[in-house]
Amino acid sequence: MLKIIVKIRKIISGDFAKIFLGYATSQLFGNLLQLVAGLLTVHWITPDMYGQFSGAAIFLGYLSFVHCGILSGLNRELPVEHGRKDFEKINQLSAVAYWVVLCVGLPAAFVLIAFAIHAGFMGNIEFVWVYLAYSTSAFFLLLNKFYLPVLYRTNNDFEKLTKITIINSMVSIITVLLIWLMPDLKGLSIRLVILNLVEFYLLYSLRPINVNPKWSTKHAKQLIKTGLPIHIVGHLMPLWNTAKNTLIFSLGGPLQFGYYALVNVASATINIIPIAFSQIIYPKMAIAYGEGKSNDQVYKIAVKPIWVLYIIGVLICIVGYYLLPNVVIYLMPKYIPGIKAALWVLLFPIVSAFAPANNYFNVYKKQKQYFFALLVGIIISAIYISVYYYMIGFSLELFPQSLILGTIVQNIICYYSIQNHIKQSSGEKVFKEIFV
DSSP, X not given: OHHHHHHHHHHHTSHHHHHHHHHHHHHHHXXXXXXXXXXXXXXXXXXXXXXXXXHTTHHHHHHTTTTTTHHHHHHXXXXXXXXXXXXXXXXXXXXXXHHHHHHHHHHHHHHHHHHHHHHHHTTOHHHHHHHHHHHHHHHHHHIIIIIHHHTOOSHHHHHHHHHHHHHHHHHHHHHTHHHHHOOSHHHHHHHHHHHHHHHHHHHHHTOSOOOOOOOOHHHHHHHHHHHHHHHHHHTHHHHHHHHHHHHHHHHHHHHHHHHTHHHHHHHHXXXXXXXXXXXXXXXXXXXXXHTTOOHHHHHHHHHTTHHHHHHHHHHHHHHHHHHHHHHHXXXXXXXXXXXXXXXXXXXXXXXXXXXXXXXXXXXXXXHHHHHHHHHHHHHHHHHHHHHHHHXXXXXXXXXXXXXXXXXXXXXXXHHHHHHHHHHHHHOTHHHHHHHO
């Protein structure tokens, strides 16, 4: 126990802690504001209406698959080339990815605009607003969530992301007043458009790499070769989550899907710290790889902070267990049926504490092993859902339960896969130094 405490002290006092604490604090502050905005939203909007609005966005989960790994390749190659100091290559790769993003976003937006026109002809005016709002989401999805954030790789870039996160969160809490003024689909739609535009403006105006979109077959092939395996593996879980959302909407209807929004709000809140860890760790690992450091040195970048992440996860679970039900009962009583499912999600930061170390697979292009681990976890999760539904029937709790069970299996397999690879290349002493 004493050795663990000593290791945690070393981690907290290092450079990683300075970067992480600044970025994570902004993420925490920003997500707390977004949490308040989310609570106010579900307080003013009925579950069935929120389910209809959220259900219209399910397609966005599939849209992120269309870039064929270009952006996944960019996410890996940019920090590697940064480590190699090849800044010309960085600009070339960024320009190709920008071109691809626009080619995906524009047609998707036009399709949603066509849906809005059709809804108008059918007299469904509220859904005209919904489709128009999601047309902006379709256009900005790859830009705001995938392409532009990838350009922010260095310590100075994370400082910019800190500012962007805080501003976005303040806009989120301010625009929630629109829901108070218009507690309907129109209000939700207008707010979504504003959030999409503000996020794009901030990310675009402060971007560290300024290039114009330009196609290059040579560099596109490089990004696809690197990124397609990462893309397939990296989107396996989001695809499964999207499929589960579809299943909840189909079996439970808009009302149950609206109750499940409480699970999504809780999940987004408690995953702040793990996501912040991973966003900082991945480029640091890739940069170290580009600099020619050994695989054990690269892996230690991810493994050492895991102890801190695990302890934070335990604290989140304990505090959330007592806090969440009271918040729901007093602030959003309409969503009380979703409390039990949301409580199960509180265990996720604990079971996923090892997840940032899985960036090792992307850095060393070992996606086959990672794919196998994820696939086994999904199969276990699907079996659990099928057996539970067959024996007991529909329940919101079974979905977060299946997520936790599958994640445990995945991380066990990932740990032993990485351990085996490091033993082959660096020797068993690496793990003795890290874990003992």
